[in-house]
Amino acid sequence: MRYSDEVQSSLGHLKADVLVVGAGLAGLACAIRLARGSNGTRRILVLEKSAHAGGHLLSGAVLRTDALRQLLSPDEFAALPLGPAVVRDSFHALTPNGSFRLPFVPPKMRMKGLPLVSVSALGRALAKIAADLGVEILTGQTADNLIWNGDRVAGVETQGDLVLAPITVLAEGPAGLLSRELFARHPEMRGTNLQTHGLGFKEIFEIPANPDAAGTVAHTFGYPLGLGIYGGGFIYHVDAAHVALGLALAIDYRDPAVHPHELFRQWKRHPFVQRHIAGGTPVEYGARLVPEGGWHSLVRLDAPGAFVVGDAAGLVDTMELKGLHLAVESGLAAADAILRGGAIRREDVPSLAGLRRTANYRAAFRAGLPVGMAAAGLAWLTRGLLPAGRLPQRDERTCLQPLGDKPPAKAAPDQGPLDFGLDSDLYLARLRSRAGAEHIEIKDPAICRECFRRHAAPCARFCPAAVYEADDDARAIRIRADNCVQCRCCTLKCPFDNIRWETPRYGVGPDYRLS
Numbered sequence: 001m002r003y004s005d006e007v008q009s010s011l012g013h014l015k016a017d018v019l020v021v022g023a024g025l026a027g028l029a030c031a032i033r034l035a036r037g038s039n040g041t042r043r044i045l046v047l048e049k050s051a052h053a054g055g056h057l058l059s060g061a062v063l064r065t066d067a068l069r070q071l072l073s074p075d076e077f078a079a080l081p082l083g084p085a086v087v088r089d090s091f092h093a094l095t096p097n098g099s100f101r102l103p104f105v106p107p108k109m110r111m112k113g114l115p116l117v118s119v120s121a122l123g124r125a126l127a128k129i130a131a132d133l134g135v136e137i138l139t140g141q142t143a144d145n146l147i148w149n150g151d152r153v154a155g156v157e158t159q160g161d162l163v164l165a166p167i168t169v170l171a172e173g174p175a176g177l178l179s180r181e182l183f184a185r186h187p188e189m190r191g192t193n194l195q196t197h198g199l200g201f202k203e204i205f206e207i208p209a210n211p212d213a214a215g216t217v218a219h220t221f222g223y224p225l226g227l228g229i230y231g232g233g234f235i236y237h238v239d240a241a242h243v244a245l246g247l248a249l250a251i252d253y254r255d256p257a258v259h260p261h262e263l264f265r266q267w268k269r270h271p272f273v274q275r276h277i278a279g280g281t282p283v284e285y286g287a288r289l290v291p292e293g294g295w296h297s298l299v300r301l302d303a304p305g306a307f308v309v310g311d312a313a314g315l316v317d318t319m320e321l322k323g324l325h326l327a328v329e330s331g332l333a334a335a336d337a338i339l340r341g342g343a344i345r346r347e348d349v350p351s352l353a354g355l356r357r358t359a360n361y362r363a364a365f366r367a368g369l370p371v372g373m374a375a376a377g378l379a380w381l382t383r384g385l386l387p388a389g390r391l392p393q394r395d396e397r398t399c400l401q402p403l404g405d406k407p408p409a410k411a412a413p414d415q416g417p418l419d420f421g422l423d424s425d426l427y428l429a430r431l432r433s434r435a436g437a438e439h440i441e442i443k444d445p446a447i448c449r450e451c452f453r454r455h456a457a458p459c460a461r462f463c464p465a466a467v468y469e470a471d472d473d474a475r476a477i478r479i480r481a482d483n484c485v486q487c488r489c490c491t492l493k494c495p496f497d498n499i500r501w502e503t504p505r506y507g508v509g510p511d512y513r514l515s
């Protein structure tokens, strides 16, 4: 679908008191709190690259609500589009053909009583609350670069215009390019460990009405990821007629033959998953990164003229795959720091204490699933004292090994609605495109030729949107930029850092509504 020319309209040069980049939960929470605390005395601008608020938001999502209750009035909270509360949760080990339900759900995975949400719908609702408070939310506007005044952030360049502000809040989600620019200029902000990421696939199925299932939640581990790839699946019956399901897998895998979307399909074909979607039709597809590094990978949350909040700062509790509450908490903390004219400390984001307790959790999985699980249990029992010290993370770009004898997996043909291939899945991301929005370039085709030889062009597999098409004979990559769902995986996983990817402009990309 092409988007109207309106989103291209020039902003001219603008000035704001506070500029927020990104209308996700982190950015919107910050803007709402600031607007309330400023009583109309500050001009607060939010730039959002999606054509409308919520269009690029994708999450599980089971929501911890404490921070939102703190942000909103009881009436505002009551009016939020929250789904049913979780009534039953369970945890399952999958083998290729079977499944085994664990007799208990690990403490951090217990979700009973928490509401299921569409983060896209929640984003739309929060954007309306912010706009009613006088926050200016400019959609279809991509912040391209930071503007610097010495080492101080002084605003952003957006689609050819300048937006100047004494304070810029970066709430652009995981692996954002502006945050990377900030950390490059202020390396002291970086965490002690490298950040690592998972690639999360999500699909929503419409199923024949099954009121008994509404509010049930199942998590899986094991098949098809095996012992070597960190990750797992989730199946959320978000209401009687819809199931949200997904698989998140760490992109620090070493085997270049891995094909994440095919793994997602294998997982969906498993009898345990098929049971939940029998007779259903997929209605939305998307993919997104999630930062997983945890405590030791957290960055400092402020710099001269800037704050970094939510996933942009790595604020996700990996053990429970939850970051929405941390996004809201950090948005609140940044707003409070701005209102009092001070800095922001980790203690201002209360749920970060939980990350400290599991500081080495994710890094322990480098040694495989059994060691990781044992370390997780140990950390929980000893309140984070063990494993002691700091375990390092694997570098997700350089960890790919040469391709072995086995040829890499090819995408299987489309097998109908319960097992869509990537092209059919992409149709469900409702991609908007527009001439002039090309944003991907191969830096050096000669490097790709070497990469075909060593790793058989992993971008042709790791991209969850089939943007990179491998021409094996010519050892060259063809780019289908219009397919991009903007997960940013290619900016981290190309083993030679040979892809120039810019954040897409003009409101192009997915149009999530239910995710």
Ligand SMILES: Cc1cc2nc3c(=O)[nH]c(=O)nc-3n(C[C@H](O)[C@H](O)[C@H](O)COP(=O)(O)OP(=O)(O)OC[C@H]3O[C@@H](n4cnc5c(N)ncnc54)[C@H](O)[C@@H]3O)c2cc1C
Binding pocket: 021, 022, 023, 024, 025, 026, 027, 047, 048, 049, 050, 054, 056, 057, 058, 059, 060, 061, 062, 063, 064, 119, 141, 142, 143, 144, 171, 172, 173, 174, 176, 178, 199, 200, 201, 202, 246, 247, 248, 288, 289, 290, 309, 310, 311, 312, 315, 316, 321, 322, 323, 324, 325, 327, 503
């Ligand atoms: C598969 C999956 C399942 C998950 N499940 C859960 C769950 O069940 N519960 C939970 O709590 N968490 C879950 N999470 C994590 C959660 O989704 C994130 O932690 C949360 O969404 C982070 O919010 P954010 O506001 O920081 O970033 P985002 O939600 O990513 O929002 C960033 C916004 O910034 C915009 N943006 C980015 N760059 C620019 C730019 N340059 N210019 C303008 N706008 C820009 C984006 O379009 C987007 O709207 C899950 C994540 C995944 C991937």
Ligand code: SF4
Binding pocket: 442, 447, 448, 449, 451, 452, 457, 458, 459, 460, 468, 477, 493, 494, 495, 496, 497, 498, 499
């Ligand atoms: S773009 Fe990167 S991953 Fe793809 S073939 Fe070229 S070097 Fe390899």
Ligand code: SF4
Binding pocket: 440, 462, 463, 464, 465, 466, 467, 483, 484, 485, 486, 487, 488, 489, 490, 491, 501
């Ligand atoms: S091109 Fe890159 S950012 Fe776009 S979907 Fe593919 S991996 Fe993600």
